[in-house]
Amino acid sequence: MINTHEIVSRILKHNNGKIDSVYFTACGGSLVDMYPSYFLMQSEEKKLSTGWYTANELVHVTPKKLSSSSIVFVCSHSGNTPESVQAAKIAQEKGAITIGLTFNKNADLLKYSDEKIIYEWGNEQEVVHNPMAIMMDMTSQILAKIENYDKLAEFADGFDKIDTIVANAIKQVQPRTKAYADKYSKEPMFYILGSGASFGHTYGFAICSLMEMQWMDAAPIHSGEYFHGPFEVTDKDKPYIVMESLGRTRELDERAIKFLNKYAKKVEIVDAKELGLDLIDSEVAEYFNPILFYAVLCEYRAKLAEKRDHSLDVRRYMGKVEY
Amino acid sequence: MINTHEIVSRILKHNNGKIDSVYFTACGGSLVDMYPSYFLMQSEEKKLSTGWYTANELVHVTPKKLSSSSIVFVCSHSGNTPESVQAAKIAQEKGAITIGLTFNKNADLLKYSDEKIIYEWGNEQEVVHNPMAIMMDMTSQILAKIENYDKLAEFADGFDKIDTIVANAIKQVQPRTKAYADKYSKEPMFYILGSGASFGHTYGFAICSLMEMQWMDAAPIHSGEYFHGPFEVTDKDKPYIVMESLGRTRELDERAIKFLNKYAKKVEIVDAKELGLDLIDSEVAEYFNPILFYAVLCEYRAKLAEKRDHSLDVRRYMGKVEY
Numbered sequence: 001m002i003n004t005h006e007i008v009s010r011i012l013k014h015n016n017g018k019i020d021s022v023y024f025t026a027c028g029g030s031l032v033d034m035y036p037s038y039f040l041m042q043s044e045e046k047k048l049s050t051g052w053y054t055a056n057e058l059v060h061v062t063p064k065k066l067s068s069s070s071i072v073f074v075c076s077h078s079g080n081t082p083e084s085v086q087a088a089k090i091a092q093e094k095g096a097i098t099i100g101l102t103f104n105k106n107a108d109l110l111k112y113s114d115e116k117i118i119y120e121w122g123n124e125q126e127v128v129h130n131p132m133a134i135m136m137d138m139t140s141q142i143l144a145k146i147e148n149y150d151k152l153a154e155f156a157d158g159f160d161k162i163d164t165i166v167a168n169a170i171k172q173v174q175p176r177t178k179a180y181a182d183k184y185s186k187e188p189m190f191y192i193l194g195s196g197a198s199f200g201h202t203y204g205f206a207i208c209s210l211m212e213m214q215w216m217d218a219a220p221i222h223s224g225e226y227f228h229g230p231f232e233v234t235d236k237d238k239p240y241i242v243m244e245s246l247g248r249t250r251e252l253d254e255r256a257i258k259f260l261n262k263y264a265k266k267v268e269i270v271d272a273k274e275l276g277l278d279l280i281d282s283e284v285a286e287y288f289n290p291i292l293f294y295a296v297l298c299e300y301r302a303k304l305a306e307k308r309d310h311s312l313d314v315r316r317y318m319g320k321v322e323y
Numbered sequence: 324m325i326n327t328h329e330i331v332s333r334i335l336k337h338n339n340g341k342i343d344s345v346y347f348t349a350c351g352g353s354l355v356d357m358y359p360s361y362f363l364m365q366s367e368e369k370k371l372s373t374g375w376y377t378a379n380e381l382v383h384v385t386p387k388k389l390s391s392s393s394i395v396f397v398c399s400h401s402g403n404t405p406e407s408v409q410a411a412k413i414a415q416e417k418g419a420i421t422i423g424l425t426f427n428k429n430a431d432l433l434k435y436s437d438e439k440i441i442y443e444w445g446n447e448q449e450v451v452h453n454p455m456a457i458m459m460d461m462t463s464q465i466l467a468k469i470e471n472y473d474k475l476a477e478f479a480d481g482f483d484k485i486d487t488i489v490a491n492a493i494k495q496v497q498p499r500t501k502a503y504a505d506k507y508s509k510e511p512m513f514y515i516l517g518s519g520a521s522f523g524h525t526y527g528f529a530i531c532s533l534m535e536m537q538w539m540d541a542a543p544i545h546s547g548e549y550f551h552g553p554f555e556v557t558d559k560d561k562p563y564i565v566m567e568s569l570g571r572t573r574e575l576d577e578r579a580i581k582f583l584n585k586y587a588k589k590v591e592i593v594d595a596k597e598l599g600l601d602l603i604d605s606e607v608a609e610y611f612n613p614i615l616f617y618a619v620l621c622e623y624r625a626k627l628a629e630k631r632d633h634s635l636d637v638r639r640y641m642g643k644v645e646y
Contacts, residue, residue, distance in 0.1 A: 029552065047388075049344075049373075050372075065368050081551075211552055222377055229530035232538055248384050259640075317582075
């Protein structure tokens with residue numbers, strides 16, 4: 001595994017140790033993977049501040065606060081996403097220290113990355129090597145060093161356990177994901193609900209798994225926002241997938257589920273607790289929701305792909321036409 | 324008009340003038356109205372930090388940074404949205420100074436509001452009395468006082484001009500909004516695109532105008548994210564509405580429009596420049612996009628409502644059933 005302790009210790013020497021902000025910027029799926037770290041920062045920061053930006057918005061509206069006192073995480077799976085490469089370049093020009101994460105050791109992104117992290121990918125059994133886990137690990141350490149965040153032992157314990165939890169959950173959901181695809185593969189549109197650290201993957205399942213990989217229509221809804229507009233479309237014909245998180249925002253998800261169980265018929269609940277996430281210390285378990293949900297929702301999308309005979313790898317525009 | 328200068332001057336005396344953060348929290352449409360102020364803060368803050376939260380998430384995951392050094396804006400049109408009232412209560416308990424904005428002078432929200440702002444509503448010809456404009460006016464003043472933001476004259480000039488721009492735009496779009504409703508009233512689902520300060524209303528048009536008020540399916544997409552997943556569903560049958568902003572993120576919208584014009588057929592562009600927003604100084608015009616878009620998109624939704632014979636005021640769940 002990558003020695004994040006050494007990297008974090010180098011990062012925190014930047015600008016003579018004067019750090020006031022931590023930014024996360026990427027596009028699409030990589031941006032989604034940053035959300036749990038951003039959420040953790042938002043919850044725990046005291047002196048620091050944070051921001052989470054789609055790369056091209058950061059490029060065009062660079063926050064004035066982004067400076068030599070900033071840490072900027074940039075992630076691009078291919079490593080050559082032009083907007084992300086440009087965001088890293090701008091961050092460096094502003095004097096920030098940049099951490100580039102990519103699967104590609106020859107990535108353009110690495111040219112503008114003060115710290116270079118080449119992560120592993122594709123091994124669902126070892127999720128701790130994935131960028132989502134690496135960034136969260138580093139973020140918790142940054143918080144420990146700067147804000148005296150004292151849950152690193154619980155985080156380490158969580159990282160020890162998460163692979164087993166994910167592996168068990170994947171086995172556990174095989175019948176239900178198959179049944180889901182059989183039942184819902186022809187639906188015209190899906191609403192995806194979630195909250196807390198999981199909201200990034202609520203958005204991500206809609207835009208990456210359904211829209212990009214299955215060309216299916218979808219919309220993400222924050223469980224807390226559901227009752228303030230979105231619930232008016234609810235009826236027995238609309239399919240909903242709800243990520244029921246463990247942790248402080250579980251109540252928000254439960255409230256939406258209670259309503260959906262009354263007024264909708266096509267409701268799929270993915271419950272982190274039922275899938276074993278409560279093995280992790282309750283002080284930090286909520287930050288691990290998205291790692292579990294990502295793995296489990298990958299099973300849902302795989303079964304949909306199979307049933308629909310629509311490979312997860314086929315694209316009509318991405319990387320094929322000019323844009 | 325409300326004397327925001329007096330209010331801001333009082334706010335900035337809170338905690339002996341030691342302020343390190345400005346939070347915006349509300350639900351649904353009121354949360355949407357806070358987005359331009361949040362975006363302005365994100366762009367211009369240097370020492371301060373900011374956050375934008377659906378109220379129930381702030382209630383359950385109260386940021387550690389929210390303290391006596393914080394300013395917290397809370398907005399609720401009815402003034403009695405339980406989550407928003409609770410958020411204001413918690414913010415006060417943490418020692419923050421709370422600014423409550425509501426249309427209801429007997430609102431519960433006001434019990435937990437150190438500064439009480441009863442705004443006007445319903446007069447589309449005087450948008451400066453609406454909460455979106457009031458909060459942006461106050462945010463620009465806070466930035467001026469704390470961060471030496473030097474565009475207050477341009478902002479004042481913008482507020483002087485925006486009512487006329489909006490009035491003209493509303494007249495200008497009458498034929499096209501009518502034609503839009505005639506053509507698209509039976510579509511099953513809409514994608515709404517936008518960026519920058521307008522992204523709140525991109526989301527808002529989807530969840531409030533279409534989902535809540537018309538029971539129509541919709542999904543918001545950030546123009547900068549469009550190419551990183553969402554564009555794969557694009558085809559000639561899918562309807563898109565793009566808010567083409569004036570300002571630094573216009574390039575992001577233009578890129579999406581260029582692509583849509585090539586691969587989609589049902590594309591409606593709402594262009595702030597064509598609608599006269601460039602009357603406002605280019606240093607601040609981008610923050611006025613959402614005021615213009617809100618007013619113009621209200622015309623789109625009104626024509627859809629008329630054509631579909633579905634009143635904007637009818638609800639099946641909100642305020643009617645338990646939730």
